[in-house]
Amino acid sequence: MKIVKFGGSSLATGEQVEKVFNIVTSDPERKIVVVSAPGKRHAEDTKVTDLLIDCAKTYLQFGEGKSSFDAVVERYALIARELGLPDKITKKIHDDLLASLNGDKRHPQKYLDAVKASGEDNNAKLITAYFKLRGIEAYYVNPKDAGLIVSDEPGNAQCLPESYEALFELRNRPGVLIFPGFFGYNKEGEVVTFSRSGSDITGSILANGTKADLYENFTDVDAVYSVNPTMVQNPKELRELTYREMRELSYAGFSVFHDEALMPAFRAGIPVNIKNTNYPSKPGTRIVNERENTNGPVIGIASDNGFCSIYVSKYLLNREIGFGRRLLHIIEDFGLSFEHMPSGIDDISIILRQDQMDLAQEENIIKRIKQELQADNVKIEHNLAIIMVVGEGMRRNVGTAARASxxxxxxxxxxxxxxxxxxxxxxxxxxxxxxxxxxxxxxYEEFFVGVPV
Amino acid sequence: MKIVKFGGSSLATGEQVEKVFNIVTSDPERKIVVVSAPGKRHAEDTKVTDLLIDCAKTYLQFGEGKSSFDAVVERYALIARELGLPDKITKKIHDDLLASLNGDKRHPQKYLDAVKASGEDNNAKLITAYFKLRGIEAYYVNPKDAGLIVSDEPGNAQCLPESYEALFELRNRPGVLIFPGFFGYNKEGEVVTFSRSGSDITGSILANGTKADLYENFTDVDAVYSVNPTMVQNPKELRELTYREMRELSYAGFSVFHDEALMPAFRAGIPVNIKNTNYPSKPGTRIVNERENTNGPVIGIASDNGFCSIYVSKYLLNREIGFGRRLLHIIEDFGLSFEHMPSGIDDISIILRQDQMDLAQEENIIKRIKQELQADNVKIEHNLAIIMVVGEGMRRNVGTAARASxxxxxxxxxxxxxxxxxxxxxxxxxxxxxxxxxxxxxxYEEFFVGVPV
Known part of the structure; x- marks a missing residue:
């Protein structure tokens, strides 16, 4: 049994929804389909989720907002017409959205979550209607009915452990199940959304809960690349990479996957297959627990910038028990998350994302470190980039460091x-x-193009 | 004005003391002479300090200990005879040592410190007598009279800040001053010793306090080597290295200098010259604040072993503010001092000296990290060595990492x-x-012998 998730661009038009239909129905194992809200049709287009956020904010401010409301309904109406669905579908979406927008506004964050979630929810209903129209036994599944219970953190819901057992029951339902991504319900029965890319999270939770054999994640790229295609032309496509490799790569700018989304699938050991809705016959990229080491030591190279380094030196620093811990405590007091902490004998550097601090905070940090740790020297260096060279084959591989450096x-x-x-x-x-x-x-040249060593 | 310090092997025999006399009197800038207790005359010999420790322990246990007492006195007597000093010198040392051994035993640590310190103290008196015999205006200086006041930590005294000002007055005294190394006095006027290699510390404190131009440290090697001579034959001698380089090298097995000893001289920016008592015409090695970069990027290679690594992994670890700090807190709770903390995205390793923990502690540490940090995996790897490649010339030197790896x-x-x-x-x-x-x-081959790159 497979969980199949489609992203916004895979559902942006009627033509795209037809591709989705063909993909799902071509494999009887594709039992549960997680859908996003309709995404962009072209680079300048606006996603339905963004239209909904705009709409909710207008309603919050003015109590109404006809033009943005109409824009949302028109997106669904267009898709419904393209698919030959009856007008009553659009009418239902219109009424449902209006009810959401006229809902309880006492907690703006919760109100926003409810409106945003309607994007996925209505799309799941629309797609269910289309599957039925094409003669397939398909059912819309409401996350509350399915038991997807989450923490009460608007915009950042966490799946509660009891959900997984409840979701296992979905296996016993007949037909194809169309499940809206991006949200669950808190214990009070209110809608709460996941963080951005939340439909990936829903798919991952369902894969874990139903103990699926595979989690297929359909998007608009053929594969994960070995390096950012804007930096290197026609980079190598990856057929397979491990969760660890994906995670290390996603840290530094690999944006195919929101890495938190993978956690539930990772915990259950379920492989993920990233595929292209527009070329479903291509193998895509599989994310697995273990892979055979067929390539060289390196599978991918990723990079990210905007880092800075806080350098602290003090003579005989390495004799002071607790120095590192106290330094990290100061960093934490400023609410900063650090990335790395390389150290010499008499110095430690803290590498962190520089957008976390403004100039005044930087000065305060330097002052506190100097005073509290009696450091000889404290300085901050900006504008660093971090490059990750990643590959399971690097383990115990002599010479990879030499080749890279x-x-x-x-x-x-x-x-x-x-x-x-x-x-x-x-x-x-x-x-x-x-x-x-x-x-x-x-x-990239060294590890993928190949040069005499 | 120079501070000149002689180690134990430079004072082990009358012949050695004569060399010391010649060195000191050949340069009128050599004003203050710091002396150790007589050291080993050959590899199987016992240092006076070790004889004294043995002696003190015997007295603590049995109230007397004639044979070890005689062994100490005989070492001084032999040197005195070789130098043609009158018997009364030996008699005075005999009486002084007996008084120390019959001193207050209520605090065994303080008793031990007083007996140990007599090794340097009596040697300073003996050498002063010899200088006088040779017609030089020389004075024994008692550390208490000179104002060398230290913290009350037997065997690990720290110089108190007020000492430095007091010691400056030594500049105004006439003649050559012979100063016993290794100890000071606490505020109650009791002897307290520094840690091992404490005579180096005394010299360094005096260099700072008197604002000396140079701190000459005479020992039994021609120079500091670029690498451990037991690992590489005839390694390059170093003419000059910076404090930072010395410190980085001394961390990993360079035993010429007890690195803490350098701190007072370092803080005052006073250069140190390590020289050989047996070949005083050789230039030795200078430790300076800054040096000209004449060699290649690397000046020395040092190594040490007996390290282990505590590996901790947890999915999405890098999102958790405070994880590193809490991990270090656990390490600290066990009284452990860590050396380094390399980190990946989802893992952190703590590198530390493995002799700090026994098996039971290791198990407890693993348990606490697993429980308190909900880590996915915690493991300890033993028997690692750390190799330091050191050199001021490495700063901004492209390619050093590549050559080394x-x-x-x-x-x-x-x-x-x-x-x-x-x-x-x-x-x-x-x-x-x-x-x-x-x-x-x-x-060593790469950076000192030179191979085609």
Whole structure:
């Protein structure tokens, strides 16, 4: 049994919905279909979810908002017409949305969640109607009825453990089940949405709960690439990568997947297959617990920028028990999340995303570290990029570090930081932001194009 | 004005003391002479300090201990005879030591400190007598009279800040001043010793207090070597290295200097010259604040073993604010001092000296980390070695990491860890202990012997 999830671009038009229909019905294992709200039809288009947010905000402010309301209904109406669905479908969506918009506004966050969630919910109903029209036994499933109970954190719901057992029962229902993504219900029965990319989360939770054999995630790319295609032309497509590799890559700019979304599927050990709705015959990319090591040591290279480093030095620092802990405590007091902490004998650096701090905070941090830890020197360096070189094959592979650092040295790129030794499947290089693109290209060249070593 | 310190082997025999006399009197800037207790005359010999510890323990247990007492006195008597000093010197040392041994035994640690310190104290008196005999205006200086006041931590005294000002007055005294190393007095006027190599500390404190131009540290080696001579034959001697380089090297097995000893001289910016008492014309090695970069990027390679790594992994770990801090808190609760903390996306490793924990503690640590941090996986890996590649010239030097990791890869040595990015003057490699020697040799070959790159 498979969970099949379709993203917004896969459901943006009637033509796209027909592709979805064909994909689902071509494999009887495709039992549960998780749907997003209709997405963009072209680069300049607006997603239904964004229209709904706009609509909800207008209603919150003015108590009404005809033009944005109409814009949402028109998107569904267009799709319904393209699919040859009767007008009553659009009428139902119109009435449902109006009821949502006229709902309880005492808690703006909850109100917003309810309106946003209607995008997926109405789309699930529309698609169910289309499947039925085409003669398929299909049922819309309401997340509350299915038992998808979540924490009461609007916009950031967490699935409660009891949900998984309840969801297992979906296996026993007849027909194809169309399940709206992006939201669940709190214990009071109110709609609460997941964070962005929440339909991926719904699919992952359902895969875990139903103990599915596979979680197919249909989107608009053929595969996950070995490197960002805007940095390297026609990069290698990946057939298979492990959860760990995906996670390390997604950390640094691989945006195919919202990495938190994978957690429930990962915990249950269920493989994920990323596929393209527009080319469903292509194999796509599988995310698995373990893979055979067929490539070289490296499977992917990712990078991200906007990091800074807080450098702290103090003579005989390494003799002070608790220095690192007290330093991290100060960082935490400012509500900052740190990424890495390379250390020398008499110095420690804290690497973190620089957009977390403004100038005044930076000054305060420096002051506190100097005063409380009696540091000799504290300074902040900005505009660093982190490059992740990732691959299960790197584990115990002699010479990967040498190849990577050689490739960077050949390009004359100075290494601000090397962090290797905790993760067995990644190596991290810190460079200045201005060197980021060249560094990624040099590493791609080394590990994927192949040069004499 | 120079502070000149002589180690135990430089004062082990009358012949050695004569060398000391010649060195001191050959340069009128050599004003203050810090002396250790007589050290080993040959590899199987016992240092006076160790004889004294033995003696004190015997007295503590039995109230007397003639044979060990005689052994100490005989060492001084022999030196006095060799130097042609009158018997009354030996008699005075005999009486002084007996008084120490029959002193207050209510606090065994303080008693031990007083007996140990007599080794340096009596030697300073003996050497003063010899200088006088040779017609030099020389004075024994008692640390209490000079104002060397320390914290009340037997065996681990810390110099109190007020001492430095008091010690400055020594500049105004006439003649050559012979100052016993290794101890000061607490505020109650009791003897308290520094940690081992405490005479180096005394010299460093005096250099700071008197604002000396140079701190000459005479020992039994010609120079600091670029690498451990037991690992590489005839390694390069270093003419000059910076405090930072010394500190990074001394961390990992460079035993010429007890690194804490350098702190007072470092803080005052006073250069240290390590020289050989037996070949005083040789330039030795200077430790300075800044040096000209004449060599290649690397000045020295050091290594140490006996490390272990506590590996902790948890999915989405990097999202948890405070995870690193809480992990370090647990480490600290066990009284453990950690060395490094490399981190991946979903994992952190803590590198620490493994002799700090026994098996039961290791199990408790693993249990607490699993429970309190809900970690997915916690494991401890033993028998790691850390290799430090050090040099001011590495700062902003493109390609040093590549050369180092290449050299290790050529030898087929797997890198367990790379830590670079905080210290600008060092790079750290973690390898298995079994690979330590080969790794050091390969790195020496790369940076000092020179191979085509």
């Amino acid at each position: 050689n490739a960077l040295a050949r390009e004359g790129i100075n290494l601000e930081m090397i962090n290797q030794g905790s993760s067995e499947v990644s190596m991290m290089f810190g460079v200045k932001e201005v060197d980021e693109n060249r560094a990624v290209q040099a590493l | 290449n050299a290790l890869a050529r030898e087929g040595i797997n890198l367990e860890m790379i830590n670079q990015g905080s210290s600008e003057v060092s790079m750290m490699f973690g390898v298995k202990e079994v690979d330590e020697n080969r790794a050091v040799q390969a790195l």
